[in-house]
Amino acid sequence: MKLKEAAKTSERFTGGHRLCSGCVAGPVTNLIMRASKNPAVVGAATGCLEVSSSIYPYTAWKDSFIHNAFENSAATVSGVEAAYRSLKKQGKMEEDFDFIAFGGDGGTYDIGFQSLSGAMERGHDMVYVCYDNGAYMNTGIQRSSATPKGANTTTSPAGKVIAGKQQYRKELTDIMAAHNIPYVAQISPFKPQELMKAAQKAFETKGPAFLNVLATCPRGWRSRAEKGIELTKVAADTCVWPMFEIENGEWKLLYKPRKKKPVEEWLRQQGRFKHLFKRGNEHIIEDIQEHTDKRWNYILERCGERQ
Amino acid sequence: MVKPGDGYKDIPIGGLILDAGNAKEYKTGGWRTKKPILDKEKCINCHLCWAFCPDISILSEDGVVSDQIDYDHCKGCGICANECPVNAIEMVKE
Secondary structure, three states, rough: OOOOHHOOOOOEOOOOOOOOOOHHHHHHHHHHHHOOOEEEEEOOOOOOOHHOOOOOOOOOOOOEEEOOOOHHHOOOOOOHHHHHHHHOOOOOOOOOOOEEEEEEEEHHHHOOOHHHHHHHOOOOOOOOEEEEEEEEOOOOOOOOOOOOOOOOOOOOOOOOOOOOOOOOOHHHHHHOOOOOOEEEEOOOOOOOHHHHHHHHHHHHOOOOOOEEEEOOOHHHHOOOOHHHHHHHHHHHOOOOOOOOOEEOOEEEEEEOOOOOOOOOHHHHHHHHHHHHHHOOOHHHHHHHHHHHHHHHHHHHHHOOOOO | OOOOOOOOOOOOHHHHHOOOHHHHOOOOOHOOEEEEOOOOOOOOOHHHHHHOOOOOOOOOOOOOOOOOOOOOOOOOOOHHHHHOOOOOOOEEEO
């Protein structure tokens, strides 16, 4: 769908929400909601998006929205879907609905992981969207299992003892693919058409679908507000955040940079990696580069692309 | 919509918010220190600013980007100006 045409769809997520200035969760949610063709039931796990889009007595959602605890947005939405299926079977409802659960990386990778895994395994006809900003930003930038190695957070503080988070991030997209669900995609908002296309595919898929979307957090990444979208492009060009989809077990690469850039370019623009450029920490950047290359080659291989 | 001073009889059961999308009535424009100005002469109508705006403040009517930006909600992040391929958007101090 061309953006010009996309702009003619109705607004489902409104302005007046209180996400920070430059928060990329805003455009991600807006575009995904616009890709849905049916009225939707939305649930959101505790996180920035939830608390800032539904501050009483205001709501930024034009669809039915269910406020959730941290761990159960997938469980709640799967329950709604099951109830809807039953009502439809009894002939009490005819209209089609989309069932969407939103979660940040904390509510998806960590706390909501078991309910997400359960909902996907049970095969509910729903879409789970994770907007991944790489830490618990809502509560004040604590590390999550999505935080990249080397990042300075309040629970992995860079100092004399450690240089930021010591572990690599978890590859949740692969874990969701291992659930053998019909549609999984890891995407990025700097390609809005690809994002909407993936969302549309997810909505049209019968059965569970999972979208993992990179969303810049200027507060937590210590980056400039206007660089939000640019950074997601740098992430794709440095192969830190590869874009791919897995449709019925078939891996497909969605973006291949013309020239792969070194990870320094990604690290340098964010204050959370500032300490990595101090003397004595060069080896961490080398480690991150090596890890990124390995992961990129693995994805190329899975997608049947040439290295 | 529930207003300050409303009693329990005025509030919908369960604390439900019955006006979908009423966040629009809440103005976040006061957060801004710089405001975007769109130059329609340079604009190529690519809609990237429309897609990237976190506050749904770039408006489009019948497939044409409007130079009337929703300043009631724009927080002045500058993503639109940064991403515009032809530099048609300028950030000006309030």
